Amino acid sequence: MNSDGSSPPPPTSPARSNPNILITGTPGTGKTTAAGMVADAAGLELITVGDLIKQRNLHDGYNEEFDTYWLNEDKVVDEMEDMMSGGGMCIDFHTCGFFPERWFDLVVVLRAGTQQVYDRLKSRGYKQNKIEENIECEIMQVVADEARESYKAEIIMELTSNTVEEMEDNVEKIVAFVDGFRSSHK
Numbered sequence: 001m002n003s004d005g006s007s008p009p010p011p012t013s014p015a016r017s018n019p020n021i022l023i024t025g026t027p028g029t030g031k032t033t034a035a036g037m038v039a040d041a042a043g044l045e046l047i048t049v050g051d052l053i054k055q056r057n058l059h060d061g062y063n064e065e066f067d068t069y070w071l072n073e074d075k076v077v078d079e080m081e082d083m084m085s086g087g088g089m090c091i092d093f094h095t096c097g098f099f100p101e102r103w104f105d106l107v108v109v110l111r112a113g114t115q116q117v118y119d120r121l122k123s124r125g126y127k128q129n130k131i132e133e134n135i136e137c138e139i140m141q142v143v144a145d146e147a148r149e150s151y152k153a154e155i156i157m158e159l160t161s162n163t164v165e166e167m168e169d170n171v172e173k174i175v176a177f178v179d180g181f182r183s184s185h186k
Helices: 031-042 049-055 073-085 114-123 128-139 142-150 164-184
Strands: 021-024 045-048 059-063 068-071 089-092 106-111 156-160
Touching: 021 031, 021 164, 031 045, 031 089, 031 106, 031 164, 045 049, 049 068, 049 073, 049 089, 106 142, 106 164, 114 128, 128 142, 142 156, 156 164
Parallel strands: 021 089, 021 106, 045 089, 106 156
Antiparallel strands: 059 068
16 A cells, blocks of 8 residues: 555556567467467477366366367466566467456457358368357457457457468458567567
8 A cells, every 4th residue: 555545556567678478369260370480480489288187287178068178267377477478479279358458569360251150160080069159259240249348448459360471461460560579678
């Protein structure tokens, strides 16, 4: 407490010279492909949160109906906190609202048409109920709305990811952001 009874301001994180980027979107929108391309092109470290959850048991068990793990958000945030502090991270995950806002300099929401999402998920062997749930999420803009509710509008970039050309253009836009960030944070 301050002498006037008010709480002190939260500590500020050190200025980063490399940005942290979140690439999010409904499964089947091209997140993992884009995140890998961005990380390679921009020299960022890639974290695929779904893999991290499995590897480090950051879940509360398995959901047989949807063939997925029950996410434990607190465990994920605790595990990633130190990783995120220095910057230079490219995060790939299908949801975003539980990540602390302070972690990200750019939040990319990838969008795709329902036929593209269907075809991509079907080719991965997803169960029909999981495909339908994800298509419904894409139609209802669930991830885009979550990003808008969780982060400042000026750090959100919504991009369409239906074709290889769009994916390549998206990577160029994100890498341009990284280059601009680095130039202005030397």
